[in-house]
Amino acid sequence: MKIESFSGTVNGVEVHRVLLNEPNPVIKLDTKGLSPSNPPPLEIKEDITVGKEKLGIAVQKKLGVKERVLGLGERTYEMDRRRATFNLWNVDVGGRYTWYTDPMYKTINFMMTVNDDEILGFLFNSPSKGIADIGNLIYDKITVGFVDKKLEFLFFRAEKMESLLEALSSIVGKPFMLPEWALGYQISRYSYYPSSLILDVIKEHEKEGIQISALYLDIDYMEGYKMFTWDRDRFPNPKEFIKELHGMGVKVITIFSPCLKLDQKYRPFKEAMGLFVENENGEIYVDDMWPGKCAWIDFFSTEARDWWSRKTEEWVKEYDVDGIWTDMNEPAVLGKGTFVSAYHDKTPHTLLHNAYGLLEAEATFRGMKNAGKEPYILSRSAYNGIQKYAVVWTGDNVSSWEDLRLQLSLALSLSISGVPYVGFDIGGFSGREEGVRGGRDYELLLRYFQAGLFMPLFRNHKSKGGEDQEIYLLPEPWRRRIKEVIGLRYDFIPYLYELVREAHEYGHPLLRPLPYYFPHDNNTYVCDEFMVGKDLLMAPVLEKCTNKRRVYLPEGKWAYLNTGEIFEGNDFVSSPDDLPIFVRYGSKIELRERTITFNENGFKIELKNQYRK
Known part of the structure; x- marks a missing residue:
């Protein structure tokens, strides 16, 4: 095994960078200023089996009897990660999840540990399939390992969590500056249509004195679920429709999917030839998604990212949309979870998987910026660095009292992992279509709004089978109480926006x-x-x-x-x-x-x- 080590201080925090077996990470970190040094006192093992997982390389440290372990991003567990094992692998969880569902949509390979006398941080820069075992399968150790035999990881030692996160953001990248309008009350539905009905929905909110800051258009705005298209029966004049919404003070966010329908008459598909994920034989990897048989853009290709960025720029300029919602970007495949035996320029997908959605977000962000807009991206998938480009939400939660508590845990876990712009679907995305009664529990709906009061993302979103929860449809006193929460949210936007500035400048x-x-x-x-x-x-x-x-x-x-x-x-x-x-x-x-x-x-x-x- 070849080990190279570098150390120094970043924002006053001791930092060690360790390279195992000469990695060439697809996601680059800013580690300038570190000098060659001895590696930190950690165990490094090759070809180790942890539980049922065979790993190419792993890093271990002793787990102290009083040591707390926090972070690792979106994990449906209690805040302290002790006595649990986590799969480092982004997946579409399939419409619902509960406490202890693992894995989830996002993999953030950062954690911190707290002892009596120090706070340590660990960042693992490998998007490959992996595992993090916190004293569960191996009782006295923390073990983090990956299928890939090459690894870059960083070790931090700090006095405060805040200074540790400052150093982390200096190395991984600072959060983008969230537009102020994005802190307002947003509404979404799978799916709102046609355009005339959507305008009526906004007007009904106006009658209640509720300002809608943003409206999301889910996949039903597209023609046959094909990217870069409009269903002209439902949206006969999208430019005028968006112009009218802008006149009402409402921003418009359209959903994007990372794949294109296989259709030789479909122009984007023809344009993207040579830019798709492949199989082992170098043929286009084909699988199932909303439009039918699809090919996925290979975001690990610079040429493919540039093409996507240009398409995003054209879309934003032509229709004057204000944000892009990148969904199904784990990447998700209908009925299979994710790709089976896919490749990126002959590199197996399993070695790159978790960074797929991050690179899509980067290309989309760049396209919006080139279009002259303040970029706003909402992403379901995430990897280290997502904060540079996107807000994230916790996916398809199910309306229930247990989920309400879980959403706080998820939001806090992401926040302490260096991902500051987070939120959840207020009221729960799924409900009765998943066999859960909750849509008519108005007390629960109120508690979701209250719990989401200070979430960076304050969005009401519901699935097709879920019961309507627009404010103007609610009975009293719930309508009045929820309107009070929304009003309080707008009152606190100046404070929240100052915290956004703080996040952008310092990574807090x-x-x-x-x-x-x-x-x-x-x-x-x-x-x-x-x-x-x-x-x-x-x-x-x-x-x-x-x-x-x-x-x-x-x-x-x-x-x-x-x-x-x-x-x-x-x-x-x-x-x-x-x-x-x-x-x-x-x-x-x-x-x-x-x-x-x-x-x-x-x-x-x-x-x-x-x-x-």
Whole structure:
């Protein structure tokens, strides 16, 4: 085995870069400034079997008796990853998932561990199939390994989680600057059509006093589900339709799929000849997706990415769309999960798989930018670096009380893994079509909206078989209560946008698990409450038939937003109502019309001068 090691400091954090067997990673990291050195004290093994998985190479470290392990992106587990094994392999989970579903849509190969005296970070830059075992199959060790026999990995040592994430973003790449409009209330459906009905949907929201910031068009806007087309029966004049939506203050986001229908009369397919994923014999890899038999763009080809970028630019310019929603980009194949025996310029797909959606996002982002738009990409799949190009959401969740709690865990896990722009389908994407009754549980719908109040992505999305949950269709008091949440969301956009700037400049997440600031407090390793920036603590109500909940407050003073009541930390308290939001001592928070301060002069909420009568 050949081992090369380099070390140095990045943003004040100790960083080691290790190259095993001369890798040439498809995703490049910014490691300039590191100098040759001895490797960190970790075990490296070749040709190791972990459980049923045969790995080409693996990295191991001892798991301390009190060591906490966080991160690894989208994992349907508790925050502390101890005693679990995770497959590093992006998949389409097939319409629903629950607690402990593994693998999921995204693979983020970054984790951090917390001991009494230090915080360590580990970034594995391999998009190949792999496994992460956190003291489960091998009780006393953390083992991360891959099918590929070559590996680049980084080891970090920091005093704070925040400085660790700053160093991570300096190396992997800073989050893109999310447009401010993207923080508003967004609506989506599989699928809204025709165009005349969509305009009526927006008008009904306007009657309720609800501003829709963005509308998503799912696959039914296309002709036969073919990319770069419109169904002219449903959307007879898409340019005028989008122009009218823009006049109502609504942005338009169209869904993209990474494959093209095999059709010799279909122009994009003919244009893309030579740019497709292949099989072992060098023939076009063909499989099933929404249009029927399809070929997939090979995003590991520079030429293919450039072609996709140009097609995106043309699409955005011609129709003036404001964002692209990249779906089915794990990549997904109907009935099979993903590719079977596919190749990229003779490299087996299994060695590159997890980066497929990332490279699609990069090409799409570039196309939007070249079209003169502020790029906005929403991606289902992800790999290390997705934050440079896209927002992510947690896929096809199922409406239920258990899912409500799970969505917080997923959002926080992604956030602490260097992916700050996250969200979930409010109300749950799937419902009765999956045999789950929940669509008419209005209390649950309210709790989804409340839990999503500070999510970077605030989107109401539902499947075809799900019951309607547009606000204007809801009975009272649920309609009024949910409208209040949406109004509060708009009030907090100035604060959230400042957190977006912070993410863009420093790599800080908007949502921060309590250990982010209080890593040595055992009571903070929970997924049902979290910090929003440094100034707010949110603890949504997640149980049925209750308007209060028990909340743990870490050290310090905290003021309850709705009442101004002040609490001392290091204690459990009962929330005064069903929207538990606490303001941290020393805070000054700018809202749309008000300013919140909590300091030595007490807790105050004051109208800004321009709004005073």
